Amino acid sequence: MATETTAPNRAQQRDRSERTRRLITHIGLIGFGLIMLYPLLWMVSSSFKPTEEIFRAPGLIPESLTPTNYTEGWDALQFPFHHYLLNSAIAVAGAIIGNLVGCSMAAYAFARLEFRGKKLFFAIMLATIMLPIHVVIVPQYILFSELGWINTFWPLIVPKFLATDGFFVFLMVQFIRGLPKDLDEAARIDGCGHVRIFCRIILPLSMPALATTAIFTFIWTWNDFFSQLIFLTSPDMYTVPVALRTFVDSSSQTSWGPLFAMSVIALGPVFGFFLAGQKYLVKGIATTGIK
Numbered sequence: 152m153a154t155e156t157t158a159p160n161r162a163q164q165r166d167r168s169e170r171t172r173r174l175i176t177h178i179g180l181i182g183f184g185l186i187m188l189y190p191l192l193w194m195v196s197s198s199f200k201p202t203e204e205i206f207r208a209p210g211l212i213p214e215s216l217t218p219t220n221y222t223e224g225w226d227a228l229q230f231p232f233h234h235y236l237l238n239s240a241i242a243v244a245g246a247i248i249g250n251l252v253g254c255s256m257a258a259y260a261f262a263r264l265e266f267r268g269k270k271l272f273f274a275i276m277l278a279t280i281m282l283p284i285h286v287v288i289v290p291q292y293i294l295f296s297e298l299g300w301i302n303t304f305w306p307l308i309v310p311k312f313l314a315t316d317g318f319f320v321f322l323m324v325q326f327i328r329g330l331p332k333d334l335d336e337a338a339r340i341d342g343c344g345h346v347r348i349f350c351r352i353i354l355p356l357s358m359p360a361l362a363t364t365a366i367f368t369f370i371w372t373w374n375d376f377f378s379q380l381i382f383l384t385s386p387d388m389y390t391v392p393v394a395l396r397t398f399v400d401s402s403s404q405t406s407w408g409p410l411f412a413m414s415v416i417a418l419g420p421v422f423g424f425f426l427a428g429q430k431y432l433v434k435g436i437a438t439t440g441i442k
Contacts, residue, residue: 193209195415198221198411199216199217200216201217201408202407202408205407205411206407217408220408220412221412221416223406223408224398224408224409224413227409228397230386230387232413234387235389235390235393235394238304238390239390239392241304242308242372243369243372243373245307245311246307246372247369249308249312250316250319250368251361251364252312253315254319254320254364255349255357256349258324258326259323259327261320263327263332263345263348263353276320277317279317280318284377288377288378288381291310295382300382301382302383302385302388303382303388304388306378307372307378307382319367319368322360323357323360323361326357326359327353327357330353330356338352362428363431366425366431370421370424373417373421374392374421375390375392376393376396379392380392380393391417394413395410395414
C-alpha cells in the first residue's frame with residue numbers, strides 16, 4: 152500500500168515542479184521582453200510629452216499629455232511628413248521588386264543550372280555578405296555620379312535587380328535545393344524550358360522564401376539611413392530616416408517631442424508589414440535549410 156500511495160504523490164510533485172519551472176521561465180521571459188521594449192515604450196510616452204518635460208521627467212507616465220507633437224511634427228519640416236513617407240514607399244517598393252526578381256533568378260541558376268565556375272561564383276557571392284557597405288560606397292557613388300543618378304531613387308533600386316544582396320540569394324538557394332528535382336524533370340518532359348520551369352514551378356513553391364525576402368527587404372530599406380543620406384541630397388527626395396535626422400539641429404534647440412512623434416509614425420509601417428507576414432517569415436526561415 153505504501154508503494155501504491157507514494158507513486159501518485161511523486162507524480163504530483165513532478166507536475167508541481169514542472170508547473171513552477173514553467174511559471175518561472177514565463178516570468179523571466181516577460182521581464183526580459185519588457186526590458187527590451189522599454190526604449191520603444193519610452194519613445195511612445197515621450198511623443199505625448201512637452202519637449203521640456205521629456206528629459207526632466209523621463210518616466211513612462213507623462214505628467215501632462217500633449218498630442219500637439221504629432222500635428223507640429225507633421226508640418227515641421229520643409230514638406231509635410233507624408234511626402235517623406237511616400238518617398239520611402241517608392242524606394243522600398245522598388246527594392247522589394249528588385250530583390251524578388253534578381254535574387255530569385257540568381258538562386259535558380261546556382262541551385263539548378265550547371266555552368267563553369269559555379270562553385271567559385273557561389274563562394275564569391277557568399278563572401279559579399281561579409282563585405283561592409285562602407286567599403287563599396289565610394290566606388291558606387293562615383294559610378295552613380297557618372298550616370299547622373301545622384302539625388303534619384305535609382306541607386307537604391309537598380310542594384311537590387313542585379314542580385315547584390317547575397318543573403319537573399321543564399322536564402323533562396325537553400326530553399327530551392329530542398330525542392331524535388333523530379334518536378335523539374337517532369338516539366339522538362341512536357342517540353343518546358345528553364346524559363347517556364349522557373350516561373351510555373353519554382354516560384355510558386357518558393358513563396359515562403361519570397362515572403363521572407365520581401366519582409367526583410369522592407370524592414371532594411373525602410374530603416375536604411377546611410378545609403379539614403381549619401382545618394383539623396385535635396386529635401387524633396389528625402390526618405391523617412393533622413394527626414395527624421397533633420398529634426399536634430401546642432402546649432403539650435405532640437406524639437407524632441409515632434410521628433411519622437413514622427414518616429415512613432417515611421418515605425419507603424421514596419422510593425423504592420425512584419426505582423427502581416429509573420430507566419431510566412433517563420434515558415435520561410437524554417438524551410439530554407441539554414442540550421
